[in-house]
Amino acid sequence: xxxAPLAEGEAIDKLAASDRLLVALDFDGTLSPLEDExxxxxxxxxxxxxxxxxxxxxxxxxxxxxxRSLVDLRVIAEHDDTSRVxxxxxxxxxxxxxxxxxxxxxxxxxxxxxxxxxxxxxEDATAHLDGVWIEPKTFGFGVHTRRATAEAAEEANRRVDxxxxxxxxxxxxxxxxNIVEFAFRHEGKDSAIAELRERVGATAVLFAxxxxxxxxxxxxxxxxxxxxxxxxxxxxATVRVADIAALAVLLQQLAEARSRRRA
Numbered sequence: 001x002x003x004a005p006l007a008e009g010e011a012i013d014k015l016a017a018s019d020r021l022l023v024a025l026d027f028d029g030t031l032s033p034l035e036d037e038x039x040x041x042x043x044x045x046x047x048x049x050x051x052x053x054x055x056x057x058x059x060x061x062x063x064x065x066x067x068r069s070l071v072d073l074r075v076i077a078e079h080d081d082t083s084r085v086x087x088x089x090x091x092x093x094x095x096x097x098x099x100x101x102x103x104x105x106x107x108x109x110x111x112x113x114x115x116x117x118x119x120x121x122x123e124d125a126t127a128h129l130d131g132v133w134i135e136p137k138t139f140g141f142g143v144h145t146r147r148a149t150a151e152a153a154e155e156a157n158r159r160v161d162x163x164x165x166x167x168x169x170x171x172x173x174x175x176x177x178n179i180v181e182f183a184f185r186h187e188g189k190d191s192a193i194a195e196l197r198e199r200v201g202a203t204a205v206l207f208a209x210x211x212x213x214x215x216x217x218x219x220x221x222x223x224x225x226x227x228x229x230x231x232x233x234x235x236x237a238t239v240r241v242a243d244i245a246a247l248a249v250l251l252q253q254l255a256e257a258r259s260r261r262r263a
Contacts, residue, residue, distance in 0.1 A: 009257075011226050011239055012250070015204055016257035018224070020059050022202035023251070024088075024193055024217070025051070026209035027066045027077060030230050031244060034177055036147050038135065041076045044244050050251035055084050057255050058262040061200045063088060065192050067174070067181060067213055069138040070094045070102065086200075090138050091174070091213065092192025093185040097199070111184040115140055118167055118182070125159040132156040140171065140183035153178070176211045189217035206254070208247055 015021060028034055031051070032041040043051070054062050063086035066073045070089030074096065079085060087096040095103040119134060119141040126132045131148030134141055143160050145153035157180050164171055164182050174181045189209070197205055207217050208228035218227040219236040229237035230247050241247045 009253070012254050012257050014224075015206055015226055015254060016261050018202075018204035020061070020201055020203050021258065022061050022063065022193075022197055022200055022205045023054050023254070024063045024065045024196060024205060024207045026189075026207075026211070026214050026230075027064050027068065027073065029177060029210035029244075030208055030214075030247065031064075032076065033244065034146070038144065039072065039076060042078065044248065046248035047244055047251075050248045050255065051085070053252060053255035054258075057258050060255075060258060061086065061196075061202065063196050065092065065189050065196070065207070065209075065217065067091050067142075067176065067189075069136075070096060070104075071138075086196060088189075088192040088196060090183070090185065090187070091189055092187040092195065093139050093183075095195070111139075114168060115184060118163060121163050121167070122160045125163060126156045129156050135179075137181070137183065139185040140181065142179050142181040144179050146178035174213050176213050181213075189214060190220035193217045193220060 025031055028041055031043045031047040035041045051062055054060050064073060064077055065088040068089055070087060073087055073089045079087065084098050086098065097103055119136060122141060122143065123134045126134065129148060129152040131145065131152055133144040135144055143156055145156055148156065172183050172186045193205060193207055205221060205225040206228065207221060208230060209218065210230035215236055218229065221227045226239065227237035228247065228250065229235035229240045231243060241250060
């Protein structure tokens with residue numbers, strides 16, 4: 001991984017020349033600051049402007065790829081049925097496609113029943129812990145501890161880990177910024193990128209993310225693609241940017257360079 005300065009422009013120029021570009025972006029921490037109340041998340045104005053510029057660029061498809069349930073992702077992204085932005089929610093287990101709407105890989109009634117049971121058990125087990133919140137998700141639930149003390153967070157995660165290990169050891173466990181997620185579906189952001197790439201016929205992909213859950217997607221990218229890590233932490237990305245504002249600059253530069261080439 002190299003910390004390539006944005007002014008270098010080599011990676012941007014390469015992507016700008018691709019025939020059909022997919023720009024896939026994580027949302028929380030990548031386009032929007034992390035919030036104590038997750039549903040308060042919204043794109044920073046500079047990030048929104050960059051996304052809008054890319055959407056308007058010829059042969060360029062923009063997608064948000066998130067661990068959020070699709071219904072919640074649409075709220076925080078302020079996304080409606082007229083949008084040209086594709087969505088991959090629940091780590092790629094459900095999609096929203098312009099002109100098609102919801103595309104889901106389905107839910108089994110047994111899995112849904114177990115989801116509801118385990119979420120109830122997790123809520124009961126952590127109800128006494130201040131700052132801990134159990135987030136309902138389409139294919140599981142998340143244990144949020146951003147507002148909890150370190151001791152309360154450790155106890156919450158230990159209690160819920162034991163519940164899932166005892167009742168659903170086959171579920172997938174993911175960690176992120178002050179959250180542990182459990183799901184009965186095993187799709188990841190790598191599979192989401194692969195499905196989006198095939199669906200839109202992309203010849204190159206840019207994926208940007210800020211968290212551990214984004215590393216599956218970053219590691220899956222090919223030599224014609226570009227991975228961007230937002231912020232600190234070990235990464236498979238080719239380029240690292242300091243924060244959301246710096247990512248917005250990179251995306252704007254890409255939109256401008258690609259517009260010049262496609263004119």
